Amino acid sequence: MGVVAWFWCQVHARVEELDLSEEQERIVQENLLAGHYWSMASGRASTAEERDRLKTLSKELTEQAWREGSALSSLSEHQREELTEVTREVVGLFQRSSSCVEGRNGRLSLQHHGHSRVSQRRLKALTVMHNYVIQRPDGTTAAERFFGQKHTDAFAWLLGRMPDLPRPAPKRTKTVANHLP
Numbered sequence: 001m002g003v004v005a006w007f008w009c010q011v012h013a014r015v016e017e018l019d020l021s022e023e024q025e026r027i028v029q030e031n032l033l034a035g036h037y038w039s040m041a042s043g044r045a046s047t048a049e050e051r052d053r054l055k056t057l058s059k060e061l062t063e064q065a066w067r068e069g070s071a072l073s074s075l076s077e078h079q080r081e082e083l084t085e086v087t088r089e090v091v092g093l094f095q096r097s098s099s100c101v102e103g104r105n106g107r108l109s110l111q112h113h114g115h116s117r118v119s120q121r122r123l124k125a126l127t128v129m130h131n132y133v134i135q136r137p138d139g140t141t142a143a144e145r146f147f148g149q150k151h152t153d154a155f156a157w158l159l160g161r162m163p164d165l166p167r168p169a170p171k172r173t174k175t176v177a178n179h180l181p
Helices: 002-016 022-042 048-066 077-115 120-133 142-147 154-161
Strands: none
Touching (some): 002 022
16 A cells, blocks of 8 residues: 555656646546556566457557547647656556565565465565565665665675674583493
């Protein structure tokens, strides 16, 4: 629920920057955003029929938004390009913010499957590993992508807070028992 609320706050903030009328904002939210979302989602559909259905839905929604006589038809070509870019970017935010949760849930599902139950301590450790340690090929972590800035290395942070390890115990000498009769 928090992700959806965050998404709509981002939508409202980005759309308000474009100085559109209320009617234009309504069309952007009801048609253009939905059209771009279904266009992106069509690529992930499992069957060709579903892909075609979603592409058709996407096309209908975007055509309805830009049709002659709609509130968006009065925008200049530059404004149209900017609006299209903003809506695609915002739709991408929704997909990225939800996909990281789905990927994490899949990983936790595998953990539960292999270990019957994951303790709260282990779950917290896995969360830290997921957010601050595991990196994509581009070298970014989930926390960096979410907050938009680099964070302190997790291992350096941990080493700075751990006490020094105790010295090892001295070796014990083994005594050979004499078992002669």
